Amino acid sequence: MKILLATYWAIPHLGGVWNYMVQTKGYLEALGHEVDMLGYGADNTFIHLVNKDRRVKKEDLMPVLHANINPETYPEIFANKLVEYTEFQRYCYELGAACLGLDGYDIIHTQDVIATSCISRVKPPETPLVATLHGSVAHEIRHQLKTIHKSPNSYMAKAYYDELESMGGHSSDLTIVANNWLKNILEDEFAIPSEQLKVMHYGYNILAFDSGLNERTDVVKPEGKKVIMFSGRLVELKGVQYLLEALAKLRKSNRDWVCWIAGDGEIKRELVIQSKVLGLGDSVKFLGVRDDLPALLKQSDIFVLPSLIENQPLSLIEAQLAGNAIAVSDVGGLPEMVEDGVTGLLFPTSDSDKLTDVLLDLVTDDELRTRLGTAAKEWARVHWDLATGIRKLTDVYESLIKKS
Known part of the structure; x- marks a missing residue:
């Protein structure tokens, strides 16, 4: 098969x-x-x-675009800066894809609702067009409209991104999601027919991960300390600000640990x-x-993911494969990845007090952590x-190609 994997987001980039x-x-x-x-x-240029x-x-x-979209013809687009930016970005993407050519592919596999529509x-x-959605753009924007994208007419951006989510969800022949959390959002909030949705988690290259476990690294675990680890983008939605609050409280009663925060992002300086x-x-x-995360x-001894919203993060998959004791917030698809008390511990999102309690248990209780x-x-x-994940994916490809 000749396959196109397509995303609206900038690539290559950090992230899942x-x-x-x-x-x-x-x-x-x-x-x-x-492929x-x-x-x-x-740089999005x-x-x-x-x-x-x-x-x-x-x-x-x-x-x-400027010849056809301007404040005189479409004033509502220019009423909100986030809407204006996204409209031009997505139409540029659409024109760019058409100019590069989409002929000759047996199947196109998009990775987000904007690319799909x-x-x-x-x-x-x-x-045939199949989509894998790695999260809910509409739900992420709802969080950001209260903070970094807050404006007097934020309600317009909310309605706009809700419509983008609906358009993308309805535009594919089949939409793959990693968990029931996202499936339920698409069905209940955006009226995507259940027969158009398929729950199918990602696979992960375990052999490649294992080969990195013994690579040399310039970071050395301090003697006598437990290592608490976070890896991911340093953005508001990852909730690292609550992790730091919890660590400050933990430090008052226990100092037998260090915390490594791996990653970069727009709020690193603030953190x-x-x-x-x-x-x-x-x-x-x-x-x-x-490049030495394995x-x-x-x-590391403990991996923490204090996200405010999350789908199926690769950082958590890697921590599980490494055998870290896991502590994650109880949002999005995370409770479907971690069984509380069995394969990790859940805590309420944005609750640094509860996170402190969880971390204290994991730092002090060797049997629990192990x-x-x-x-x-x-x-x-x-x-x-x-291998299992790709086999299921190619089965989807072949089924859609036969139907077409």
């Missing part, structure tokens, strides 16, 4: 969507398929086929300042972007097998 695309492409090519990847460039080094510049497309409008009618203000000192280390997780870590590892090595 890009990792999923790279792993899927690699395994599909190992099976003899041909291209489409998305915005890293062009749309490109990553592996073909073909691109269309955004600046070449914008005059066409855009590509459905410009692809050949006979080409570093917060850590200093809370007096955490050397107890917290910001490690930046890492080796870091091998040294039991949870072992159970998580055993479950993960069966559940996240990539």
Whole structure:
């Protein structure tokens, strides 16, 4: 098969969507398929086929859009800055995809609702379109409209992103989701027919992860300390601000730990300042972007994910594979990945007091920590097998191609 993996987001980038695309492409090519990847460039100034080094510049497309979309013809678009930005971005993406050409693919596999709705409008009618959704854009925006995107007319942006979610959900021949949390949102809030949805978790390249466990790293676990680990994007929705609050409270009763925070993002500077203000000192280390995460997780004892909203994060999968004791917030798809008291511990999102209690238990109770870590590892090595995930995915491809 000739397959196009497409996303509206910038690629390559840090995060689960890009990792999923790279792993899927690699395994599909190992099976003899041909795979291209489409998305915005890293700085959002062009749309490109990553592996073909073909691109269309955004600046070449914008005059066409400005000639047709302006405050006189569509004043409501320009009433909210987030809506205005997204409208031009998604139409540029759609035009860019059409210019690069969507002919010749046996199937197109999109990775988000915006790419799905855009590509459905410009692809050949006979080409099947399957979408894998890695989260709810509408729900993430609802959080951000209270903080970083807050404005006097935030309600317009909420309605706009709700419509994007609905359009994307209805535009594919089949939409794959990783869990029942997202399936229920699409069915209940956006009226996506249940027969158009399929719950199918991702696979993960366990062999590649294992090969990194023994790689050399310049970060060394302090003697006599437990390591609490977070890895991911440093953005508001990951909830690291609540982790730092919890660590400051934990430090008052127990100091037999250090916390490693791996990753980068728009609020890193704020988090570093917060850590200093809370007096955490050397107890917290910001490690930046890492290419040695398996080796870091091998040294870690506890993995924490305090997200405000979450789908199926690869960072949690990696921590499970490494045998860390897991502590995650009780949001989104996380309770479907962690069985409370069996393969990890759940705590209420945004509740630093409860998180402090969980961390104290995991730092001080060796038997609990070992039991949870072992159970998580055993479950993960069966559940996240990539070969099984890709086999299910190719079955979906072949079924849709036959129907077309």
